[in-house]
Amino acid sequence: MAEKQRFQAIKGTRDLLPPETALWNHVERTANEIFSTFGFGEIRLPIFEPTELFARSIGADTDVVSKEMYTFVENPGVSSLEELRHIAVQMYALHIKDGFPDFFLALIRSLIHLVQSKSQVRELEIGSQLQSDLERMQLILNEYEKLSSSEELHEKEKKSKLLSDLAIKIQLLRFSDRVSLRPEATASVCRAYIQHGMHSLPQPVKLYYTGPMFRRERPQKGRYRQFYQIGAEVLGGTDAPAIDAEVIEMVMTFFARLGLEGAKLDINSIGCRECRPAYVELLRAELVKVKDQLQPDSQRRIETNPLRVLDSKLESEQPVIEKLPRIAEHLCSACAAHYASVKHNLVLRNVAYHENWRLVRGLDYYMRTTFEITAPGLGSQNAVCGGGRYDGLIEILGGLPTKGIGFAIGEDRLILSLQEAGKAPAPRRLDVYVAWMGEKTYDTAVRAARALRGAGFAVELPASAQKFGKALGHADKLGARYALILGDDEVASGQWTLKTLSDGSQSKFTEPDLLAHLKL
């Protein structure tokens, strides 16, 4: 006999089950309540967007975009072309330098041929960009073939240049739009702001969202491949420090309302386009001096993104990092004043903070305020909220220059922390179990259940008649407060029996009296 297949949720994803989902609902309802008192409205966004949106906003060379996104092509008919393209790119990287171009060239010819056949049978629409890319590739191929097989140096150089041109072309070839499951939602909110012309609304526009995000990360406690964020963005208007402080105040108010204790707020200012570049250069110069005391990742970042070295959690690098120059001492006067005012505004709002000069964001459009909140009970993945100002982002995405600040809370981690601290409110209990016996009582049982549910009580109405003892046992297991006992006697007399399950006491009620009694 064939073995039965047992399906499991994919690694890094999980089912959220009752009663835990009651806590998720409570958290989301609380976010809705608190955020609306700060004037935020909810935005619901698509789960997938053009890959390019994330590449531009988060940055094509970040881990999130380059390694962790779930990306697919819009037109499944092109997947064989995509595979061929991928193989050709790899083949070039691996073998061309060894001087074996034949397979590579044959592959490209097949690819061009396949594209043409797919277009003839209408499996693929060749747009103008693809058309001109293909023509250019064909020209390069023709030119290559015209060259003799002579081993003369300048001929060899010409050939290798043509092959490299082909490799570049093929790398950029796009057969279909690519879409990605969103790894975060700020880019989508900004896209929506531009798309719906929200700059013509009263500014700033204040939006919040909740929902799943997707990143192919190594799963561990508090880190999943499908995780949930609750986030908010303030777009447009000014970059007044009061806005930064109010956004932070809102998160802290939300956490306090949930009873989250021990949340720690770290803040920093990372300057602006005026002052940060000089600091980054200074940092780079200092890092070069201590390069041999750093590990390979940090060594690489000295060139690519020195600010990211400050993120390092490696024990051995800590003493070195502690001695590096700090950005607070290199802010321009406008940024220093902005930062001072954010701190003053936080004090005004009774929000306690710690300054953490190592809290940075590597991308250019991040400006000035950054913040992170950690919560207890989460082990190494203890960041429960990250946020900051990103005044350049909307412009990068094709909109007008627009101020922006926002945050994202990791809902999974927030919930873990609440659970660890025993802060999960008790899930809703079953109020009444309708223990009906005998077919003749069924109508009354249905009517009673309808009336009780209509009055807002949680009611369990068994689908078939049960023996008295079994019904009470079931009611107990479900944690019901009361059992409403409906037998022939009760139906005939109109006096229903209500049993309090905690102490076993029983009383008789008419239908209206019962409702009145339960509502007390």
Ligand code: AMP
């Ligand atoms: P980020 O968008 O990376 O700034 O993350 C904001 C918050 O989302 C973090 O502080 C975490 O609480 C949460 N988060 C990010 N990645 C994950 C993940 N893979 N699993 C669970 N939570 C995450």
